Amino acid sequence: MKILLVGSGGREHAIALKLKASSIPVELFAAPGSDAIAGLGVCLPLGVEDLPGLTAWCLEQRPDLVVIGPEVPLVAGLADVLRAQGLSVFGHDAATARLEGSKAFAKAFMQRHGIPCAASDTYTNLAEAEAAIQAWTYGFPIVLKADGLAAGKGVVLAVSRDEALDTVRAFMGGQFGDASRTVVLEEPLVGMELSLHVLVDIDREHARYAILPPCQDHKRIFEGDQGPNTGGMGAFGPIPYLSPEDLERLRTDLVEPTVRGCQKDGMVARGVFFLGVMWTANGPELLEYNVRFGDPETQVLMQLLDEDLPTLLMEVAIGGLDRESLRIKEGCAITVVLAAEDYPEGAKKGVAISLKDTDLTVIHAGTRLQDGHWLTNGGRVLNLVTHAPDLATARKQIAAGLASISWPGMQVRKDIGLKALTHAQAGKTVRDAW
Ligand code: AMP
Numbered sequence: 382m383k384i385l386l387v388g389s390g391g392r393e394h395a396i397a398l399k400l401k402a403s404s405i406p407v408e409l410f411a412a413p414g415s416d417a418i419a420g421l422g423v424c425l426p427l428g429v430e431d432l433p434g435l436t437a438w439c440l441e442q443r444p445d446l447v448v449i450g451p452e453v454p455l456v457a458g459l460a461d462v463l464r465a466q467g468l469s470v471f472g473h474d475a476a477t478a479r480l481e482g483s484k485a486f487a488k489a490f491m492q493r494h495g496i497p498c499a500a501s502d503t504y505t506n507l508a509e510a511e512a513a514i515q516a517w518t519y520g521f522p523i524v525l526k527a528d529g530l531a532a533g534k535g536v537v538l539a540v541s542r543d544e545a546l547d548t549v550r551a552f553m554g555g556q557f558g559d560a561s562r563t564v565v566l567e568e569p570l571v572g573m574e575l576s577l578h579v580l581v582d583i584d585r586e587h588a589r590y591a592i593l594p595p596c597q598d599h600k601r602i603f604e605g606d607q608g609p610n611t612g613g614m615g616a617f618g619p620i621p622y623l624s625p626e627d628l629e630r631l632r633t634d635l636v637e638p639t640v641r642g643c644q645k646d647g648m649v650a651r652g653v654f655f656l657g658v659m660w661t662a663n664g665p666e667l668l669e670y671n672v673r674f675g676d677p678e679t680q681v682l683m684q685l686l687d688e689d690l691p692t693l694l695m696e697v698a699i700g701g702l703d704r705e706s707l708r709i710k711e712g713c714a715i716t717v718v719l720a721a722e723d724y725p726e727g728a729k730k731g732v733a734i735s736l737k738d739t740d741l742t743v744i745h746a747g748t749r750l751q752d753g754h755w756l757t758n759g760g761r762v763l764n765l766v767t768h769a770p771d772l773a774t775a776r777k778q779i780a781a782g783l784a785s786i787s788w789p790g791m792q793v794r795k796d797i798g799l800k801a802l803t804h805a806q807a808g809k810t811v812r813d814a815w
């Protein structure tokens with residue numbers, strides 16, 4: 382099977398490894414890919430936003446399947462253009478990708494279809510938004526969301542009215558260009574956050590989906606969930622204290638109404654929905670939709686998934702997903718992100734990485750190969766990934782594996798999964814204080 386994978390990060394390296402692990406011979410191309418992905422296929426000098434270049438390559442090469450990793454090309458309509466040429470694409474059309482591309486659109490969708498979520502209002506006028514902040518009664522922090530894509534920086538949890546006012550002025554003043562001229566003000570939700578991925582194959586005639594194991598990401602840079610937010614410093618899954626009844630609740634409260642809502646609204650969906658969920662005192666509530674796989678959640682999911690990935694993604698791409706449940710390996714998977722010095726404010730690039738042999742899977746997120754040596758080349762540099770019978774063992778394997786990787790200034794959280802493990806070992810459930 383000839384496959385074009387669009388993207389270049391850790392998520393795409395993990396997907397590339399799983400595609401190549403298939404029993405079907407896979408001829409892999411990546412745009413733009415990375416030096417690590419180049420070990421698995423051919424990297425093309427085409428950026429993820431180069432719609433004309435990607436389309437021209439596809440028209441000439443006719444891949445059997447195109448897998449689109451990041452949200453930016455999905456929101457820009459890459460899947461639409463390629464589908465119009467008769468290609469099979471795993472990834473949503475622009476109309477569906479708006480669920481991630483516009484927070485205001487997503488909130489209106491949630492409200493229209495009765496999906497539990499934080500109370501919110503959308504503003505396009507600064508004076509009205511300022512008045513709403515002055516009259517705010519939902520408590521703190523005030524959650525402010527830039528409507529459009531802002532590279533993960535468009536959500537601010539303001540601890541005071543003054544901070545909220547400063548933020549809304551910056552947003553509407555064009556901090557993220559047009560993406561932040563519309564702002565959603567949202568009630569703060571308190572609880573345990575989780576990432577729920579669902580493969581979806583929806584059109585007017587049918588609505589099929591398959592849920593992947595819930596994962597938990599760790600967004601803050603420092604241990605104990607301290608310091609600024611990052612793209613994610615580590616993840617694990619499944620979550621040990623979620624019961625089968627809890628999983629059923631996620632399905633009935635969040636997944637079912639999402640899938641039915643898409644169908645009612647006439648959306649076509651051929652890809653993945655990644656639901657950002659907060660399990661509150663009232664049960665699970667939806668924080669946001671993403672229309673792509675999470676990073677680093679994908680690194681965990683690719684370990685757990687016991688399916689032939691090219692076949693599965695092809696089924697979704699052609700509107701032929703024909704199973705409600707997926708084969709999932711027993712046990713638990715975990716990934717720990719090794720980040721560059723200065724991340725998340727910046728990223729010190731070009732630092733030589735010492736990488737010794739290890740039994741664990743090493744995923745490259747931001748590296749570059751020079752004269753046979755790996756150098757740091759991004760904020761999140763490497764991911765160490767493992768699978769074990771349980772979370773405690775997986776954590777021990779990671780701790781041992783960490784001895785094989787280092788560079789000056791490397792940042793790593795050694796507490797990935799620890800809070801959940803302690804919670805589970807104390808016999809607590811998702812309804813206990815987190
Ligand atoms: P989002 O991009 O919507 O996922 O927001 C980024 C992060 O902000 C989420 O992962 C949550 O940790 C946090 N967040 C978003 N919305 C809320 C909310 N209503 N209440 C509390 N935290 C939130």
Ligand code: GLY
Nearest residue numbers: 598613675676677
């Ligand atoms: N790990 C969170 C994200 O991919 O958005």
